[in-house]
Amino acid sequence: MWNTILTRSLGIRYPIIQAPMAGGPSTPQLVAAVSNAGGLGSLGCGYLTPDGIRDEIRSTRKLTDKPFAVALFTPGKSDPPSPSIIQEASRLLDPYRKELGLPLSPPSPTKFGEALEEQLQVILEEKPPVFAFTFGVPPEGFLRECRKRGIWTMGTATNAAEVRLMRDSPDPVDFVFAQGCEAGGHRGAHASSIANDTFTALLPLVPQLVKENVPIIAAGGIMDGSQIVAALDLGACGVSMGTAFLLCPESGTSAPYRAALRNEAASAEPVGTAYTRVISGRLARGIRNRFMREMEQFEGRTPGYPYQYYVTQPLRKACVSAGRSDFISMWAGQGVSRIRELPATDLLARLVTEAEQNRMVRPG
Amino acid sequence: MWNTILTRSLGIRYPIIQAPMAGGPSTPQLVAAVSNAGGLGSLGCGYLTPDGIRDEIRSTRKLTDKPFAVALFTPGKSDPPSPSIIQEASRLLDPYRKELGLPLSPPSPTKFGEALEEQLQVILEEKPPVFAFTFGVPPEGFLRECRKRGIWTMGTATNAAEVRLMRDSPDPVDFVFAQGCEAGGHRGAHASSIANDTFTALLPLVPQLVKENVPIIAAGGIMDGSQIVAALDLGACGVSMGTAFLLCPESGTSAPYRAALRNEAASAEPVGTAYTRVISGRLARGIRNRFMREMEQFEGRTPGYPYQYYVTQPLRKACVSAGRSDFISMWAGQGVSRIRELPATDLLARLVTEAEQNRMVRPG
Secondary structure, eight states: OOOOHHHHHHTOSSOEEEOOOTTTTOOHHHHHHHHHTTSBEEEEOTTSOHHHHHHHHHHHHHHOSSOEEEEEEOOOOOOOOOHHHHHHHHHTTHHHHHHHTOOSSOOOOSOOSOOHHHHHHHHHHHOOSEEEEESSOOOTTHHHHHHHTTOEEEEEESSHHHHHHHHSSSSOOSEEEEEOTTOOEEOOOOOTTOSSOOOOOHHHHHHHHHTTSSOEEEESSOOSHHHHHHHHHTTOSEEEESGGGTTSTTSOOOHHHHHHHHHHHHOSSOOOEEEESTTTSSOEEEEOOHHHHHHGGGGGGSOOTTHHHHHHHHHHHHHHHTTOOSSSOOBOOTTGGGOOOOOHHHHHHHHHHHHHHHHHHSOO | OOOOHHHHHHTOSSOEEEOOOTTTTOOHHHHHHHHHTTSBEEEEOTTSOHHHHHHHHHHHHHHOSSOEEEEEEOOOOOOOOOHHHHHHHHHTTHHHHHHHTOOSSOOOOSOOSOOHHHHHHHHHHHOOSEEEEESSOOOTTHHHHHHHTTOEEEEEESSHHHHHHHHSSSSOOSEEEEEOTTOOEEOOOOOTTOSSOOOOOHHHHHHHHHTTSSOEEEESSOOSHHHHHHHHHTTOSEEEESGGGTTSTTSOOOHHHHHHHHHHHHOSSOOOEEEESTTTSSOEEEEOOHHHHHHGGGGGGSOOTTHHHHHHHHHHHHHHHTTOOSSSOOBOOTTGGGOOOOOHHHHHHHHHHHHHHHHHHSOO
16 A cells, blocks of 8 residues: 555655645654655745755755655746735735734835745755645746756646646656645646636546546545545545644644644534635635635735735734734645644654554455 | 445445436436446435325336435425515526527416425335435424334435534434535535535545544545545445436436536546536536526526526426527536446446455555
8 A cells, every 4th residue: 555656756655745834834843754754744935035945955854864845836927916906905904904013004015925946946956855836837947957856846736637737748747736625725726728727626636637647646635544545545646734734743833823723623613714815815725714704805806926925924924923813824624623733753653554554444 | 345334224235326316317217227236226306296206216116126215305494585586587597588489587486396295295105215315404303204114314414513413313314425515416505503615525524524423425526436445445334426327328317418428528628517506596516508607697696496496497498408508407526527428237337346446456
């Protein structure tokens, strides 16, 4: 069961990937703990400066000599929204700024994210064992440069057209994450030829994508060993799990985010997750909070990613400082109510035991 | 693998249920073929008169002496919409009536569905081996009457609260369908205490519901043996498959519906499925067609189930007669692109072989 194209290619023990969780949760400590325990840890570096990415990679290397992944966002170029749209989006936040004691109507941000070219350059220089990407495909030629340096590549797809895009390119990708609609965090859908995002769930999605003859890693809602076995049954060569690791002590999950996760696990009527665009400008799934509920009505009026992300960022920082969860992002998948609070090493060992037991006890 | 609480209780060979597909597809021929092949066929009788239900049950009994299920809709009482809302809903259809050569603005329907009490009475009289229900729970005492008569009962849930409702009632249900958001046809969500329908997919849903200690049958997006094995891995005691049987020659699927299904299977860019309320007034998943696309904007203005269903019914009838798929309902789940056109007996045999092979070849 543990011998798949993923474990053989990377030389890892278990086909269990700790998903990149940009914006805090995936620390070098978490990544190293997962990789040392036989899985594959992933650094979510999408929001970091080139120097920040370099530091994270080097910090991780000090903690493990096992393979790990570095993940970036690779959307295509988009024109920035007009200053008036950014201002209008910012004005909508004034009531919340007031509540948090922040200055009203501050000047619009002048920088919206890091330059992808510079981020990618760090990957080629630092040569992490695996490069993972989402929101699109890297610029032409980049995956070829990765291959030359022995860096494995993993892209993200939500439908068969996106798999074909990555498979039939001059720079084909090595592995594809099949991201089901149950997955927490940002949705990786990107093929513009797909008129409607069809939000396919993992159980039907994995067999659809496996048919395209690319090694598929299942991502979305997976929290225990029985689900890992199920994903492998469907033809996946591995799984990616994010939410499951959010309460590990090694994760950089903030205190109010942790409190909300614990509440999902303990409550008979958990709040549950939903998709929203209002936090970052891009569709993402998280635990419903006040900001998501109250801003829903303005979804059509907020700018796209990454602009909305940078407009709302000061709110999140103030909110975390104040220990409040009202306006932060609490990305989580549909399995969140079954989250467990364990050190990463113990969690991985538990997952492996559950998967192996599940396989053994199946009635004959 | 085939020995589960479902197969042991019902005395069937394989824990594979052909889902009830009311409105045509699930004929006595299909149901009997599935049951004779070792699965459990289901008659979808929600739209039938009491006499119609009796006839279907008796026809099925002539074709099989194996267990089968009879399924009804058991929504709570709802006040009918005002005549003006029905009229307005009807007026929206005039352009389509014109196109189909139907009389414009006909009188509003005077009857909206069959009386549930009379439908239920037939169940108690005819005593099919299994009674299945969705959209809610039957009136108090009814499941007790089923139990007295040796009729197994199966309800439908989309979240843990709905499972608890059926488990903790004075008339607990024997089995619960876990209906994932990938499922075709009408969504069974009903617990009004759940403010938001969370649209949980099967892979996270089944373990959540299994935790509630009720035997769970997985429903949604399942098309092949690998998915059956995956569902059992997740803790389900069986699976329910609807879409997979729609192209069987024994199914009552209409010609234009069949053509659309074949197109989903053959096309590199299938149309795909979506949820809509505009066909029946209740959320259901089907292959996107012109009616769904064009009526989307009016979703808030159309009456609820069953009223919208009866207002739109003449369009569907005319459309099927004309061999057109523009305005019919083509319920299908997210696995539809992997549908196979085989006699029901062959399809069931294929599913069993796939499941058994999947179990055997898993790398050690």
